[in-house]
Amino acid sequence: MPFDTRNLKYDASGLIPVIAQDHASGDVLMMAWMNADSLARTLESGQMTYWSRSRQAFWAKGESSGHTQRLVELRVDCDRDCLLALVEQIGPACHTNRRSCFYTAVRDGAEVEILKVES
Amino acid sequence: MPFDTRNLKYDASGLIPVIAQDHASGDVLMMAWMNADSLARTLESGQMTYWSRSRQAFWAKGESSGHTQRLVELRVDCDRDCLLALVEQIGPACHTNRRSCFYTAVRDGAEVEILKVES
Numbered sequence: 001m002p003f004d005t006r007n008l009k010y011d012a013s014g015l016i017p018v019i020a021q022d023h024a025s026g027d028v029l030m031m032a033w034m035n036a037d038s039l040a041r042t043l044e045s046g047q048m049t050y051w052s053r054s055r056q057a058f059w060a061k062g063e064s065s066g067h068t069q070r071l072v073e074l075r076v077d078c079d080r081d082c083l084l085a086l087v088e089q090i091g092p093a094c095h096t097n098r099r100s101c102f103y104t105a106v107r108d109g110a111e112v113e114i115l116k117v118e119s
Numbered sequence: 120m121p122f123d124t125r126n127l128k129y130d131a132s133g134l135i136p137v138i139a140q141d142h143a144s145g146d147v148l149m150m151a152w153m154n155a156d157s158l159a160r161t162l163e164s165g166q167m168t169y170w171s172r173s174r175q176a177f178w179a180k181g182e183s184s185g186h187t188q189r190l191v192e193l194r195v196d197c198d199r200d201c202l203l204a205l206v207e208q209i210g211p212a213c214h215t216n217r218r219s220c221f222y223t224a225v226r227d228g229a230e231v232e233i234l235k236v237e238s
Contacts, residue, residue: 003225019138019147026145028138031201043225075221076230078213082150084221094197102194102203106122106162111195 005036005043009081015051016083020093023072023086029093030101032059034083046071048087067091092118124155124162128200134170135202139212142191142205148212149220151178153202165190167206186210211237 010016015033022029032050034042038058041049045060048069052059062068069087076083094101096117103115129135134152141148151169153161157177160168164179167188171178181187188206195202213220215236222234 001230003228003230017136017150019150021147028140028147028203031136031138031196074225075233076223076225077150077220078215078217078222079220082220084147096197098197101196101198101201103197104195106193106195109122111120111122114194 003076005039007080008036008039008076008083009079010035011081013053015053016081018048018050018083018085020048020069020085020087020089022089024088027100028102029069029087029089029099032061039083042071042085043074048085062090065091065095067093069093122195124158126199127155127158127195127202128198129154130200132172134172135200137167137169137202137204139167139188139204139206139208141208143207146219147221148188148206148208148218151180158202161190161204162193167204181209184210184214186212188212 008016014035018034019031020029035051038049038051048061050059068090072086072088074085092099098115105112105114127135133154137153138150139148154170157168157170167180169178187209191205191207193204211218217234224231224233
């Protein structure tokens, strides 16, 4: 079946959650949102392009920081309401300069920082 | 810092997206939603307990199928609006009896099924 960006279940705001996973290490890097247009841009350019809910604008990942994400493979879930993107991450994925946005673990009821800020 | 289920950013419906990842293989299994109460139940029981948006009820994963998910470690993202749960998955995670819900890949513009139904 040909893939059609319109053939997905977007929420009331026209958005779908996208999980970015490092294609080599398997690390989950971040979760962000796309609309159909940003998904089309991502597929066309091969560079992850989200939709910024705060700015209400396209968010070409790494445009200012240089920490881009090249799309290696896109996957769709069974309900067609969530996407998984296997990516090649250049530099840290998180705006805090950590490899992944999920750098806080809950251990014995406390929050523990498990990833260092990269230089 | 002690972890407090109230100290997260829930959406307008009081929900937060949760990514379930196999703690051993690194496979992303599914994405679902929790409210503060289902997260508290998850932490208390050690078994992933989501909030079903369609049924508007707790969804103790695997309660009927037996395909439970034991929480190995919970992680919080930088914006505190998404959770990553490392889990031990018993049986397939997907209701289609596939290991992961992300069994459809987009390759050369077409949808390709990459995971078999488990028996």
